[in-house]
Amino acid sequence: MIETYLITGANRGIGLEMTRAALRAGHRVIAVCRNPAGAATLGQLQSDHGVRCQVTAADVCDAAALAGIAANIEGAVDVVVCNAGAMSARGGIDDLGNTVDAIATVLMTNMVGPFFTARAFLEPLRRSAKPRIAIISSLMGSQQHTAGAAHFYRASKAGANNLMVTLSNELKVQNIAVAAYHPGWVQTDMGGPGADLTPAESAVALMARFRALDLSQTGGFFNYDGAPLPL
Template structure:
Protein backbone atom coordinates (compact mmCIF):
# COMPACT_ATOMS: atom_id res chain seq x y z
CA UNK A 1 0.00 0.00 0.00
CA UNK A 2 1.24 3.49 -0.85
CA UNK A 3 0.43 6.11 1.79
CA UNK A 4 0.97 9.87 1.38
CA UNK A 5 0.98 12.00 4.55
CA UNK A 6 1.18 15.79 4.66
CA UNK A 7 2.92 17.39 7.61
CA UNK A 8 4.78 14.14 8.27
CA UNK A 9 7.92 15.45 9.96
CA UNK A 10 6.57 15.90 13.50
CA UNK A 11 3.73 15.20 15.89
CA UNK A 12 0.90 12.92 14.78
CA UNK A 13 2.10 13.02 11.19
CA UNK A 14 5.53 11.68 12.11
CA UNK A 15 4.10 8.91 14.26
CA UNK A 16 1.79 7.87 11.43
CA UNK A 17 4.72 7.97 9.01
CA UNK A 18 6.89 5.78 11.24
CA UNK A 19 4.14 3.26 11.92
CA UNK A 20 3.24 2.79 8.26
CA UNK A 21 6.94 2.37 7.45
CA UNK A 22 7.30 -0.19 10.25
CA UNK A 23 4.47 -2.31 8.92
CA UNK A 24 6.05 -2.39 5.46
CA UNK A 25 3.95 0.09 3.52
CA UNK A 26 5.43 2.48 0.99
CA UNK A 27 5.17 5.92 2.59
CA UNK A 28 5.64 9.40 1.13
CA UNK A 29 5.74 12.22 3.63
CA UNK A 30 5.68 15.94 3.00
CA UNK A 31 7.05 18.78 5.11
CA UNK A 32 7.77 22.45 4.65
CA UNK A 33 11.47 21.81 5.21
CA UNK A 34 12.89 18.52 6.50
CA UNK A 35 15.37 16.01 5.12
CA UNK A 36 13.80 12.89 3.65
CA UNK A 37 10.42 14.45 2.93
CA UNK A 38 8.88 15.91 -0.22
CA UNK A 39 9.07 19.72 0.17
CA UNK A 40 5.56 21.12 0.46
CA UNK A 41 4.23 24.21 2.17
CA UNK A 42 0.49 23.73 1.70
CA UNK A 43 -0.06 27.51 1.89
CA UNK A 44 1.93 27.96 -1.34
CA UNK A 45 -0.14 26.85 -4.35
CA UNK A 46 2.85 26.77 -6.70
CA UNK A 47 4.51 24.06 -4.57
CA UNK A 48 1.83 21.49 -5.36
CA UNK A 49 3.46 20.98 -8.74
CA UNK A 50 6.41 19.49 -6.82
CA UNK A 51 4.09 17.03 -5.09
CA UNK A 52 2.44 16.05 -8.35
CA UNK A 53 5.83 15.51 -10.03
CA UNK A 54 7.10 13.42 -7.11
CA UNK A 55 4.08 11.13 -7.44
CA UNK A 56 3.83 11.14 -11.23
CA UNK A 57 2.49 7.79 -12.39
CA UNK A 58 2.38 6.29 -8.87
CA UNK A 59 -0.90 5.00 -7.45
CA UNK A 60 -1.85 6.38 -4.03
CA UNK A 61 -3.94 4.06 -1.86
CA UNK A 62 -4.31 6.35 1.15
CA UNK A 63 -3.89 10.11 1.35
CA UNK A 64 -3.73 11.53 4.89
CA UNK A 65 -4.28 15.29 5.00
CA UNK A 66 -2.62 15.98 8.34
CA UNK A 67 -0.85 19.34 7.94
CA UNK A 68 -2.53 21.93 10.14
CA UNK A 69 -1.98 24.94 12.39
CA UNK A 70 -3.58 26.38 15.53
CA UNK A 71 -2.44 30.00 15.46
CA UNK A 72 -5.08 31.72 17.57
CA UNK A 73 -4.61 29.95 20.88
CA UNK A 74 -5.04 32.49 23.69
CA UNK A 75 -6.13 35.36 21.45
CA UNK A 76 -8.26 38.14 22.93
CA UNK A 77 -11.68 38.80 21.40
CA UNK A 78 -11.29 42.52 22.07
CA UNK A 79 -7.88 42.93 20.45
CA UNK A 80 -6.80 39.64 18.84
CA UNK A 81 -7.60 37.49 15.80
CA UNK A 82 -5.96 39.71 13.17
CA UNK A 83 -7.05 39.25 9.54
CA UNK A 84 -3.70 37.78 8.48
CA UNK A 85 -4.12 35.06 11.13
CA UNK A 86 -7.46 34.13 9.59
CA UNK A 87 -5.91 34.01 6.12
CA UNK A 88 -2.90 31.95 7.19
CA UNK A 89 -5.01 29.46 9.15
CA UNK A 90 -7.51 28.87 6.36
CA UNK A 91 -4.70 28.62 3.81
CA UNK A 92 -3.26 25.70 5.77
CA UNK A 93 -6.27 24.00 7.32
CA UNK A 94 -8.73 24.29 4.44
CA UNK A 95 -7.29 25.43 1.11
CA UNK A 96 -4.19 23.29 1.68
CA UNK A 97 -6.35 20.19 2.08
CA UNK A 98 -8.33 20.98 -1.06
CA UNK A 99 -5.19 21.54 -3.14
CA UNK A 100 -3.58 18.36 -1.81
CA UNK A 101 -6.57 16.27 -2.83
CA UNK A 102 -6.85 18.04 -6.17
CA UNK A 103 -3.16 17.51 -6.93
CA UNK A 104 -3.22 13.79 -6.12
CA UNK A 105 -6.63 12.94 -7.54
CA UNK A 106 -5.09 11.31 -10.66
CA UNK A 107 -2.96 9.09 -8.38
CA UNK A 108 -5.92 8.15 -6.20
CA UNK A 109 -7.82 7.06 -9.30
CA UNK A 110 -5.04 4.63 -10.22
CA UNK A 111 -5.99 2.19 -7.46
CA UNK A 112 -9.22 0.43 -6.58
CA UNK A 113 -10.84 1.62 -3.38
CA UNK A 114 -8.53 4.54 -2.61
CA UNK A 115 -9.03 6.48 0.63
CA UNK A 116 -8.64 10.04 1.85
CA UNK A 117 -8.34 10.74 5.57
CA UNK A 118 -8.71 14.35 6.72
CA UNK A 119 -7.57 15.34 10.20
CA UNK A 120 -10.10 17.81 11.61
CA UNK A 121 -10.96 18.23 15.30
CA UNK A 122 -13.81 17.87 17.76
CA UNK A 123 -13.61 21.68 17.83
CA UNK A 124 -15.23 21.62 14.38
CA UNK A 125 -18.50 20.36 15.84
CA UNK A 126 -21.37 22.73 16.55
CA UNK A 127 -21.93 20.59 19.65
CA UNK A 128 -18.66 21.89 21.10
CA UNK A 129 -18.81 25.68 21.08
CA UNK A 130 -17.59 26.96 24.46
CA UNK A 131 -16.16 30.14 22.92
CA UNK A 132 -12.67 31.23 21.95
CA UNK A 133 -10.29 29.85 19.33
CA UNK A 134 -12.58 31.26 16.67
CA UNK A 135 -10.18 30.86 13.79
CA UNK A 136 -9.16 27.30 14.55
CA UNK A 137 -12.73 26.22 15.20
CA UNK A 138 -13.98 27.86 12.00
CA UNK A 139 -11.20 26.38 9.87
CA UNK A 140 -11.70 22.86 11.23
CA UNK A 141 -15.45 23.16 10.71
CA UNK A 142 -14.77 24.24 7.14
CA UNK A 143 -12.52 21.27 6.43
CA UNK A 144 -15.12 18.96 7.96
CA UNK A 145 -17.63 20.37 5.49
CA UNK A 146 -15.08 20.04 2.69
CA UNK A 147 -14.52 16.38 3.51
CA UNK A 148 -18.23 15.64 3.58
CA UNK A 149 -18.62 17.14 0.11
CA UNK A 150 -15.57 15.29 -1.20
CA UNK A 151 -17.25 12.07 -0.05
CA UNK A 152 -20.25 12.82 -2.26
CA UNK A 153 -18.31 13.86 -5.35
CA UNK A 154 -15.70 11.09 -5.16
CA UNK A 155 -18.12 8.24 -4.53
CA UNK A 156 -18.43 7.60 -8.25
CA UNK A 157 -14.63 7.29 -8.48
CA UNK A 158 -14.58 4.60 -5.76
CA UNK A 159 -12.68 6.91 -3.39
CA UNK A 160 -13.79 6.92 0.26
CA UNK A 161 -13.32 9.96 2.50
CA UNK A 162 -13.20 10.06 6.29
CA UNK A 163 -12.84 13.02 8.64
CA UNK A 164 -11.26 12.42 12.03
CA UNK A 165 -10.77 13.93 15.46
CA UNK A 166 -7.31 12.70 16.54
CA UNK A 167 -7.94 13.24 20.24
CA UNK A 168 -6.41 15.84 22.52
CA UNK A 169 -2.83 14.81 21.89
CA UNK A 170 0.44 15.59 23.67
CA UNK A 171 2.09 17.55 20.86
CA UNK A 172 3.36 21.10 20.43
CA UNK A 173 -0.20 22.00 19.47
CA UNK A 174 -2.00 20.04 22.18
CA UNK A 175 0.46 20.63 25.02
CA UNK A 176 1.82 18.19 27.57
CA UNK A 177 -1.35 18.16 29.69
CA UNK A 178 -3.35 16.64 26.82
CA UNK A 179 -5.24 13.37 27.27
CA UNK A 180 -3.35 10.93 25.05
CA UNK A 181 0.11 10.36 23.60
CA UNK A 182 1.05 10.72 19.97
CA UNK A 183 1.48 6.95 19.71
CA UNK A 184 -2.01 6.31 21.10
CA UNK A 185 -3.50 8.75 18.61
CA UNK A 186 -1.59 7.27 15.69
CA UNK A 187 -2.55 3.69 16.57
CA UNK A 188 -6.21 4.60 16.82
CA UNK A 189 -6.21 6.63 13.63
CA UNK A 190 -4.56 3.85 11.62
CA UNK A 191 -7.29 1.47 12.79
CA UNK A 192 -9.89 3.99 11.66
CA UNK A 193 -8.24 4.44 8.27
CA UNK A 194 -8.04 0.68 7.78
CA UNK A 195 -11.79 0.32 8.34
CA UNK A 196 -12.76 3.25 6.09
CA UNK A 197 -14.69 2.21 3.00
CA UNK A 198 -17.65 3.10 0.80
CA UNK A 199 -20.19 2.34 3.54
CA UNK A 200 -18.54 4.77 5.98
CA UNK A 201 -17.44 7.45 3.52
CA UNK A 202 -18.29 10.92 4.81
CA UNK A 203 -17.94 9.83 8.44
CA UNK A 204 -16.72 12.11 11.23
CA UNK A 205 -15.11 9.85 13.82
CA UNK A 206 -12.82 10.03 16.81
CA UNK A 207 -9.44 8.34 17.00
CA UNK A 208 -10.96 5.58 19.15
CA UNK A 209 -13.80 4.76 16.77
CA UNK A 210 -16.71 6.83 18.07
CA UNK A 211 -19.01 8.66 15.69
CA UNK A 212 -18.66 12.36 16.47
CA UNK A 213 -21.69 14.69 16.18
CA UNK A 214 -21.37 17.18 13.39
Protein backbone atom coordinates (compact mmCIF):
# COMPACT_ATOMS: atom_id res chain seq x y z
CA MET A 1 0.00 0.00 0.00
CA ILE A 2 1.31 3.45 -0.94
CA GLU A 3 1.39 5.71 2.11
CA THR A 4 2.48 9.21 3.12
CA TYR A 5 5.40 9.55 5.52
CA LEU A 6 6.37 12.74 7.32
CA ILE A 7 10.02 12.52 8.42
CA THR A 8 11.87 15.13 10.50
CA GLY A 9 15.63 15.60 10.24
CA ALA A 10 15.37 14.32 6.66
CA ASN A 11 18.45 16.07 5.29
CA ARG A 12 21.19 13.76 6.55
CA GLY A 13 21.95 10.57 8.45
CA ILE A 14 19.18 8.08 9.19
CA GLY A 15 16.43 10.57 8.28
CA LEU A 16 17.82 11.03 4.77
CA GLU A 17 18.07 7.26 4.27
CA MET A 18 14.53 6.67 5.59
CA THR A 19 13.37 9.28 3.07
CA ARG A 20 15.24 7.49 0.28
CA ALA A 21 13.90 4.07 1.37
CA ALA A 22 10.30 5.31 1.55
CA LEU A 23 10.53 6.90 -1.91
CA ARG A 24 12.11 3.75 -3.37
CA ALA A 25 9.18 1.77 -1.98
CA GLY A 26 6.79 4.08 -3.85
CA HIS A 27 5.57 6.10 -0.87
CA ARG A 28 5.08 9.85 -0.66
CA VAL A 29 7.38 11.72 1.75
CA ILE A 30 7.03 15.10 3.39
CA ALA A 31 10.67 15.65 4.27
CA VAL A 32 11.18 18.20 7.04
CA CYS A 33 14.57 19.77 7.72
CA ARG A 34 15.90 23.02 9.13
CA ASN A 35 17.63 24.26 5.99
CA PRO A 36 16.33 22.84 2.69
CA ALA A 37 18.63 25.19 0.73
CA GLY A 38 21.65 23.42 2.22
CA ALA A 39 20.26 19.90 1.76
CA ALA A 40 21.77 18.95 -1.59
CA THR A 41 21.15 15.17 -1.44
CA LEU A 42 17.57 15.67 -0.31
CA GLY A 43 17.13 18.19 -3.12
CA GLN A 44 18.35 15.55 -5.57
CA LEU A 45 15.80 13.05 -4.20
CA GLN A 46 13.11 15.69 -4.71
CA SER A 47 14.23 16.20 -8.32
CA ASP A 48 14.25 12.43 -8.91
CA HIS A 49 10.84 11.76 -7.37
CA GLY A 50 8.88 14.94 -8.18
CA VAL A 51 5.62 15.43 -6.32
CA ARG A 52 6.15 12.28 -4.23
CA CYS A 53 8.92 14.11 -2.34
CA GLN A 54 7.98 17.41 -0.75
CA VAL A 55 10.78 19.19 1.11
CA THR A 56 9.78 21.71 3.73
CA ALA A 57 11.53 23.72 6.45
CA ALA A 58 11.02 23.49 10.20
CA ASP A 59 13.01 23.25 13.37
CA VAL A 60 11.33 20.62 15.58
CA CYS A 61 11.58 23.05 18.51
CA ASP A 62 9.39 25.51 16.58
CA ALA A 63 5.79 24.46 17.13
CA ALA A 64 4.43 27.26 14.94
CA ALA A 65 6.58 26.21 11.96
CA LEU A 66 5.43 22.59 12.29
CA ALA A 67 1.79 23.73 12.53
CA GLY A 68 2.31 25.83 9.41
CA ILE A 69 3.43 22.74 7.47
CA ALA A 70 0.45 20.75 8.76
CA ALA A 71 -2.00 23.48 7.72
CA ASN A 72 -0.87 23.05 4.10
CA ILE A 73 -1.40 19.28 4.03
CA GLU A 74 -4.70 18.41 2.37
CA GLY A 75 -4.56 14.60 2.44
CA ALA A 76 -3.65 12.08 5.10
CA VAL A 77 -0.29 11.47 6.74
CA ASP A 78 -0.03 7.77 7.58
CA VAL A 79 3.29 7.72 9.45
CA VAL A 80 4.93 10.58 11.36
CA VAL A 81 8.59 9.76 12.01
CA CYS A 82 10.09 11.91 14.77
CA ASN A 83 13.72 11.40 13.81
CA ALA A 84 15.47 14.77 14.32
CA GLY A 85 17.90 14.49 17.19
CA ALA A 86 20.94 16.04 18.79
CA MET A 87 23.77 14.69 20.96
CA SER A 88 24.71 16.24 24.28
CA ALA A 89 28.12 16.54 25.90
CA ARG A 90 29.34 12.93 25.88
CA GLY A 91 31.44 12.99 29.07
CA GLY A 92 30.69 12.43 32.75
CA ILE A 93 29.73 14.81 35.54
CA ASP A 94 32.81 16.99 34.98
CA ASP A 95 32.14 17.59 31.26
CA LEU A 96 32.13 21.38 30.83
CA GLY A 97 29.92 20.97 27.76
CA ASN A 98 26.90 20.62 30.03
CA THR A 99 25.94 24.30 29.91
CA VAL A 100 22.41 25.63 30.33
CA ASP A 101 22.13 26.29 26.59
CA ALA A 102 23.52 22.91 25.57
CA ILE A 103 21.22 21.06 27.97
CA ALA A 104 18.22 23.09 26.79
CA THR A 105 19.02 22.27 23.17
CA VAL A 106 19.25 18.50 23.66
CA LEU A 107 16.14 18.30 25.85
CA MET A 108 14.11 20.52 23.53
CA THR A 109 15.20 18.68 20.39
CA ASN A 110 14.99 15.06 21.56
CA MET A 111 12.16 15.17 24.09
CA VAL A 112 9.97 18.17 23.27
CA GLY A 113 10.56 17.95 19.49
CA PRO A 114 8.68 14.63 19.16
CA PHE A 115 5.79 16.07 21.19
CA PHE A 116 5.56 19.21 19.03
CA THR A 117 5.80 17.05 15.90
CA ALA A 118 3.13 14.57 17.00
CA ARG A 119 0.82 17.36 18.06
CA ALA A 120 1.24 19.37 14.88
CA PHE A 121 0.35 16.49 12.55
CA LEU A 122 -2.58 14.98 14.46
CA GLU A 123 -5.18 16.26 12.01
CA PRO A 124 -3.55 14.76 8.88
CA LEU A 125 -2.90 11.56 10.88
CA ARG A 126 -6.60 11.33 11.73
CA ARG A 127 -7.34 11.25 7.98
CA SER A 128 -5.29 8.02 7.66
CA ALA A 129 -6.80 4.53 7.77
CA LYS A 130 -3.76 3.32 9.77
CA PRO A 131 -2.16 6.28 11.57
CA ARG A 132 1.21 5.74 13.29
CA ILE A 133 3.76 7.85 15.16
CA ALA A 134 7.33 6.49 15.29
CA ILE A 135 9.80 8.15 17.65
CA ILE A 136 13.46 7.48 16.91
CA SER A 137 14.85 7.11 20.40
CA SER A 138 17.98 5.34 21.62
CA LEU A 139 18.93 2.41 23.80
CA MET A 140 21.07 5.01 25.61
CA GLY A 141 17.77 6.28 27.08
CA SER A 142 16.79 2.95 28.62
CA GLN A 143 16.53 2.96 32.41
CA GLN A 144 18.38 -0.39 32.32
CA HIS A 145 21.64 1.08 31.00
CA THR A 146 24.77 0.87 33.13
CA ALA A 147 26.85 3.73 31.66
CA GLY A 148 27.91 6.91 33.48
CA ALA A 149 28.24 9.51 30.71
CA ALA A 150 26.29 11.55 28.15
CA HIS A 151 23.87 12.45 30.93
CA PHE A 152 21.52 14.69 29.02
CA TYR A 153 21.36 12.71 25.76
CA ARG A 154 20.31 9.70 27.86
CA ALA A 155 17.84 11.80 29.87
CA SER A 156 16.39 13.28 26.69
CA LYS A 157 15.81 9.85 25.15
CA ALA A 158 14.39 8.49 28.42
CA GLY A 159 12.07 11.49 28.32
CA ALA A 160 11.17 10.74 24.70
CA ASN A 161 10.34 7.15 25.66
CA ASN A 162 8.17 8.33 28.56
CA LEU A 163 6.40 10.79 26.27
CA MET A 164 5.85 7.97 23.77
CA VAL A 165 4.06 5.92 26.47
CA THR A 166 1.85 8.87 27.45
CA LEU A 167 1.01 9.63 23.82
CA SER A 168 0.22 5.97 23.17
CA ASN A 169 -2.16 5.88 26.15
CA GLU A 170 -3.87 9.06 25.01
CA LEU A 171 -4.06 8.33 21.28
CA LYS A 172 -5.01 4.64 21.18
CA VAL A 173 -8.70 5.55 21.51
CA GLN A 174 -8.20 7.54 18.31
CA ASN A 175 -6.72 4.44 16.62
CA ILE A 176 -3.26 6.09 16.45
CA ALA A 177 -0.37 3.73 17.27
CA VAL A 178 2.77 5.21 18.86
CA ALA A 179 6.10 3.45 19.41
CA ALA A 180 9.79 4.25 19.96
CA TYR A 181 12.72 2.68 18.11
CA HIS A 182 16.44 2.25 18.66
CA PRO A 183 17.98 2.54 15.16
CA GLY A 184 21.12 0.58 16.07
CA TRP A 185 24.57 2.13 16.28
CA VAL A 186 24.69 3.83 12.91
CA GLN A 187 27.48 5.43 10.82
CA THR A 188 26.23 9.02 10.81
CA ASP A 189 27.63 12.31 12.05
CA MET A 190 26.21 11.33 15.45
CA GLY A 191 27.19 7.65 15.45
CA GLY A 192 30.64 8.11 13.92
CA PRO A 193 32.43 6.05 11.25
CA GLY A 194 33.11 3.05 13.52
CA ALA A 195 29.43 2.26 14.11
CA ASP A 196 27.87 -1.11 13.31
CA LEU A 197 25.32 -0.23 10.62
CA THR A 198 25.21 1.96 7.54
CA PRO A 199 22.41 4.54 7.57
CA ALA A 200 20.74 2.65 4.71
CA GLU A 201 20.77 -0.66 6.65
CA SER A 202 19.19 1.01 9.66
CA ALA A 203 16.64 2.91 7.55
CA VAL A 204 15.46 -0.16 5.60
CA ALA A 205 15.02 -2.13 8.84
CA LEU A 206 13.14 0.75 10.48
CA MET A 207 10.80 1.04 7.48
CA ALA A 208 9.83 -2.61 8.03
CA ARG A 209 9.08 -1.80 11.68
CA PHE A 210 6.86 1.15 10.70
CA ARG A 211 4.93 -1.05 8.25
CA ALA A 212 4.27 -3.53 11.07
CA LEU A 213 3.32 -0.93 13.70
CA ASP A 214 -0.29 -1.20 14.82
CA LEU A 215 -2.28 -0.88 18.03
CA SER A 216 -1.00 -4.27 19.24
CA GLN A 217 2.49 -2.68 19.51
CA THR A 218 1.48 0.76 20.76
CA GLY A 219 3.47 1.96 23.77
CA GLY A 220 6.40 -0.34 22.89
CA PHE A 221 10.13 0.33 22.53
CA PHE A 222 11.75 -1.74 19.78
CA ASN A 223 15.19 -2.39 18.33
CA TYR A 224 15.63 -1.73 14.60
CA ASP A 225 15.43 -5.51 14.06
CA GLY A 226 12.07 -5.73 15.81
CA ALA A 227 13.23 -7.10 19.17
CA PRO A 228 11.42 -5.52 22.14
CA LEU A 229 13.65 -3.32 24.33
CA PRO A 230 13.31 -2.32 28.00
CA LEU A 231 12.14 1.24 28.56
